Amino acid sequence: MYTRALKDKRSKTVQRIIEAATNVFADVGYNGARVDEIAKKAGVNKATIYYHIGDKEALYAQVLHDVTEDAAERIETSVEKATTPTDKLKAYFLAIAQTVDEHPSLAPLMMREVASGGQNLPVVIAEDLVRIYAILTDIMKEGAASGEFVPAGTLPVHLLYLGPLIFHKNLEACWKTNPGVAEVFARLDEEIYRDFGQNIEARAADEILRLVLRAVETNRK
Amino acid sequence: MYTRALKDKRSKTVQRIIEAATNVFADVGYNGARVDEIAKKAGVNKATIYYHIGDKEALYAQVLHDVTEDAAERIETSVEKATTPTDKLKAYFLAIAQTVDEHPSLAPLMMREVASGGQNLPVVIAEDLVRIYAILTDIMKEGAASGEFVPAGTLPVHLLYLGPLIFHKNLEACWKTNPGVAEVFARLDEEIYRDFGQNIEARAADEILRLVLRAVETNRK
């Protein structure tokens, strides 16, 4: 909406910087990221980043805000369209999954941020997260009131879906990146595939969603 | 057992180094950690670390291995004592929770490692993880065979518990560390406490366990 407009008004240079920074931060985290590399990937001089955006921390904040804001908007829109608590909950989770899918940088970014105790987390981002969190709080209250859901805290439920999802996303990267580890996990993959009788990567999000709904809903399938 | 004996045989110096390194890595991750600081916290010269253990990477491996090996042993022992699949699953999860509780560094360490795609993950650690993973595979197969569990992949179930647990552990740190973020989340906390009518921190692990069991068991309470 208005934030979108703001983003579109950004100059080509700034856009390229943000994009490059997003990728680099996602790949190697805040501490691992090099301003040099971001500048190179953006095709601009290092000093240009300082001119347009500011220091490394400001750049990081910008990158995080871009994606959390997007997530908040998408979730709000999705949930509004649903009617029953169950449908709203599904919409909430699916919107999260979609965001994570479309922003491959989000998963590692979040994990790292959480892992570091939010040291580099700007307040703007926290507000985005609160906005998202509030939506689920409403859904859970409504579901518990109607008897559709087991009474459960917002945070546990949120994490029950987000935790496995993010972990799984990052594990895929682990398997692809680290040859030594990949080799060791190879045996497991076979078993996993056999368990599901199909490709685990494609099914993982669905499977997690199924389990979380079983945990929350009173009505068993 | 024998690994414990090995650990106990370590010299005072090595013990102090490992301990300091564990804390520093947990606090700021691999990239953020400074060998200088680890040495200082251990009360030894920087070169002493290189003499006894090796470079930064070797030190990291040692730290990770110490805790994953411990976890693997604890889980194996716990699960062996249980009989039914449900009890075994509970034992499995509780042993994980205990390990995470006793090693406050484990949660951030794991998140960061996963977030970075296992870039710094030594193969020794991967083997520990495989060992753990194999235990759950057996439990899930047994439970599905006896009809006690819904058929479910090992990985989703593992992550369904570990994901929320680790996330929650780290979030506690976030709340305590970051003043800006803490303030924003303050409102949420109130609601959460009201939902449960008690201290969330104490209940979180239990609540997650309850939900995961609901997700997996056919006979839900």
Added chain:
Amino acid sequence: MYTRALKDKRSKTVQRIIEAATNVFADVGYNGARVDEIAKKAGVNKATIYYHIGDKEALYAQVLHDVTEDAAERIETSVEKATTPTDKLKAYFLAIAQTVDEHPSLAPLMMREVASGGQNLPVVIAEDLVRIYAILTDIMKEGAASGEFVPAGTLPVHLLYLGPLIFHKNLEACWKTNPGVAEVFARLDEEIYRDFGQNIEARAADEILRLVLRAVETNRK
């Protein structure tokens, strides 16, 4: 020629770095050289060296290349002007002597490089040396064919002049530098001076040239 032009286009900073590096490498060799000292002597920050040139090895390569390239060009030009094999041979040797004279760093640099088995010798330099070597090969063939020279391998003849020349150049430095050694050699110097009836330093190159020509030429004087 064109390489000269290239060198002249170098910025003041780069020129100062190369110059300082040349001196330091010549004084203490590759292993003994300290990047810090080179930076200090060049009057630039250490990082500036890395910005403009690269790591220590690249700097060394640049320094060596500068002088070997110069030598190759000078020798080629000199030899082209001569006609008979004997004159060409003299021109070849004199050009070498001139280069060694004008680049006081060359002698120690070469000895050290040869002494270390060419461990730090970049391929670019090797190519310069081959270029030089090829010239002598032609001269020797021509001289042997015309009957002016004894048949002799290129390498022995090259070394027959270069070896004593370089050794002598470095020995001068020994005498000047090391007080203990100088004292011991003092007696010898007296005898040497008496043998020649004049200053050895001034005559050394000439004397070596005379002997080498006697060794190679069929026609005795």
Added chain:
Amino acid sequence: MYTRALKDKRSKTVQRIIEAATNVFADVGYNGARVDEIAKKAGVNKATIYYHIGDKEALYAQVLHDVTEDAAERIETSVEKATTPTDKLKAYFLAIAQTVDEHPSLAPLMMREVASGGQNLPVVIAEDLVRIYAILTDIMKEGAASGEFVPAGTLPVHLLYLGPLIFHKNLEACWKTNPGVAEVFARLDEEIYRDFGQNIEARAADEILRLVLRAVETNRK
């Protein structure tokens, strides 16, 4: 003689240290040598070296002295057996060649020492060298007096043989060590071998000797 006796009296430990040090210094020079590596190759603890011999510099002096002393003795013995100046000169050169052959470390050691202006050269060594040098001075005087030799300075003649010899010895190492350089020089080797019609390595010392004698003798073959 008496020095030999001294050497034989050295304990096994000291012998092993000296031997290891000789090899290491020859391979990588004084600056490149690591006390750690010498200790390892000698199979003793690093501190043992300090206990028995002293610091790195003392160790270096010991190593150099061992070999120069040996050379001086060998040359004296050889030359004493010869009668004519020509035979004495040959004996002198051959004894040098033998020493260099039997102590593969000597060539690089000398080059490096000379290259560094004798910075690390202990006075004991200088005395050995003077002793050697004095022998040649006598031979040259006798030969010039008898008319067998062209009048020539001791130093030029000494270097005329030693220079090419040492250079050639080290170049062999260059060719074997550095793959990049070896490749470039490959073409030359072919030509050299063709020139001689046989293996250059085996003939090099002979060829150099032949040329030096041609340079010095009045009666050239």
Added chain:
DNA sequence: GATGAATGAGGGTTCATTCAT
């Protein structure tokens, strides 16, 4: 608006040397 050049402040690692045992 954009950049090439330059740098201060470390970062990880190495190494000759010492010392208690």
Added chain:
DNA sequence: TATGAATGAACCCTCATTCAT
């Protein structure tokens, strides 16, 4: 006599940041 442990002092290199142009 011999050693494992420990260290201070560097060493090479990197990187976020600034500034003149």
